[in-house]
Amino acid sequence: MTDNRTVDEIISDFKCHDKGLILPLVNEYTWPLGARIFLYFFGLFWSFLGVSIIADRFMGAIEMITSKTTKIRIPDENGEKKEIDVPVWNNTVANLTLMALGSSAPEILLACIEICGNNFEAGDLGPGTIVGSGAFNLLCIIAVCVVSIPEGEVRRIASVKVFAITAFSSIFAYVWLIIILKASSPNVVELWEAIITFLFFPMLVLIAYSVDKQCFGRCSRTQPDMTTEKTIGFSE
Structure with a gap:
């Protein structure tokens, strides 16, 4: 049976033919299913790895900022001044x-x-x-x-x-x-x-x-x- 549809009409049958920010890179609907599964799982893992690295560095920077302290002088029981560390944030x-x-x-x-x-x-x-x-x-x-x-x-x-x-x-x-x-x-x-x-x-x-x-x-x-x-x- 001959399919007389155009290429665009055939591609439109595939839900992921042109959606996504990065993947799919091309219209890979004709590729073997195993290759496409590997490609998408690799892209997903790569994205998660990148997000985790950025989030880890970001949280480390935030923790360093919020843990910053400054020294103030307060009188003690004897009336003398002593320095203590207090958080800035x-x-x-x-x-x-x-x-x-x-x-x-x-x-x-x-x-x-x-x-x-x-x-x-x-x-x-x-x-x-x-x-x-x-x-x-x-x-x-x-x-x-x-x-x-x-x-x-x-x-x-x-x-x-x-x-x-x-x-x-x-x-x-x-x-x-x-x-x-x-x-x-x-x-x-x-x-x-x-x-x-x-x-x-x-x-x-x-x-x-x-x-x-x-x-x-x-x-x-x-x-x-x-x-x-x-x-x-x-x-x-």
Whole structure:
């Protein structure tokens, strides 16, 4: 049976004939299936390796920046001045900005690259990757942190109010996505929605920092027992 279709019509039968940022390089639909599987797995592994190297260096740089300290002089019990090291970055601000950016950089970059190359329309990977990463952090990472505590030791939240704010914001982010994507403008993110969503982040950092500095009343902090207990902050 003779196929009278043109080459373009035959190529259109293959879903991956012209999609992708890098692969496929050419229309390899006529290549053996094994060769194509090897090519795509190699490209996937190469991409993951590159992302892991960049993310590792990026996180190392962020940790070096946020761990920077400076010396200040304070009076001791005898009235003499002594020098102590204090962190330059506030722990709350560092966790919510640079540390969160570093750990979420791969999925954020993936979403930005995809949406810019897709005529500013949501693709199959970007939004799903960000939401999946957030859900994984919220559920799986917290579960692992709880289970991994050594027997006989205790972990306590250093600032309950700051933790409550970040926990509320984590849940509110999903609720806000439902509002703007299902109720306000179904399947479309309008400009005003994008601006408000972006402004939520500096608002969260400002409120969390203010609470951490006890601007709205004394913040409840635990006093750890140095033998068996340790205090922890909060994750993103």
